[in-house]
Amino acid sequence: RRPGQLSGGQRQRVALARALVGRPSVLLLDEPLGALDLKLREQMQVELKAIQREVGITFVFVTHDQEEALTMSDRIAVFHQGRIEQVGTPAEIYERPATPFVAGFVGASNLLEGQSAQQVVGSPGTYSIRPEKIRVLEESGGPDEAGEPEHSSTTGTVAEVVYLGDSTRFLVDLDAGGRLTALQQNLDTSSEDVAALRGTRVRLRWHHRHSVRVPDPS
Template identity: 65%
Template structure:
């Protein structure tokens, strides 16, 4: 295979045996990952899981203790950040307060000595991409949080990188604006067609935006899959509990309720509530219990149900379902295909 063919077929990002230690703490404990060109990829996990360190290793802000980083088929492990064809958008946006919006966007082009006329043209295109036409002469202090976030995006995109890294860029926004910016971020990614890599601890954000998700835990990747597969078919108990809400059944509970051993996950919305004594249908499990708590969530109602043989299940009922009040006896039903075996997590 020629070098030109390798460039075409190589993934946008390839991480091989990546490790990073800070003193005696191993922040990244052996990560292997490939991200194809043009994908919206999310690295999801709690604080301290290693996801941000991996982003910094890709960007070149940190050097790995072991392993390699390839971008577009080229080994960049020992290259400085400015030598890598990536840009990064941070949570605090890092805009220059004394510069106008246009000057902030043009900054990277000026550093690269792009001619003035081309700078102006590309900055105008970037402003249009993020729907900030007419804002070019404002200062960052005159913008809302969402507008500053879009300026930071435009500044990153105007240099036309192969990969855009996003370090929790929506974390400082309120819920409604964050949801709005999630939609806009996905639309921007589709329009420019480059690889986006998002670091986030927000499961809903990762599920809504991503083509694929890597779930991080203790410096390792527990699962890489599409949002639907991560949610519906979690690989480990940690993924099942971290991504959304899940009922986790240990070995003894699985044997008592399901008739098999192992660790199993059941999503609360997959469980149906029926009158006490209801006979299960074909392919269903059934268990009797008593409602102990009922909570209104707006789109649904959450029930906590103490089971007759011990243990507790969480159930999510749609709002139009018949109410089950605390103290009432009920039968819980779910399809056998909806209890999914997962690997125990450390």
């Protein structure tokens, strides 16, 4: 085909091949997949990672898509207002954010602060808790906190339910103040099941290790 007749994925492959011909020591890719639809974007992510491993060239990949950054990177640098907030592996950036900005910017996160943190976590400060780490239980049927000292537990009211197909996002207003978002896989539930939880009382529970202390910005 002529260049103008190539699909988005084919154009990306041609551009990448031309860039690699000269065997550069570093290759800058600035939002290379931004114009592609989701399925093709995911396919190209896999191809790019395979090509990078094969040719052994350092790729500097610039993206505003946090999920894409986690998928593509061996190391990530998070920038905010012209300065680097944190550099680390995807797991370090996601599991142990160094600042409140990183905790809120990379992926979905909850931040517990002030009096809410004191009551729920038992210690003052700012804590990041990822939504997928939180279990949503019936208020009366959830495990007793004293019986599982390695877990944090708090109660609240479901303010909103967002059905995502494979999972559901729950926004829960806490009795202790503030709001937590929990993400639950729809293993045995339907959209009708989860929608019925709006306005109900629930207990949220997660392991202590998932309450990650976020250092105050200096």
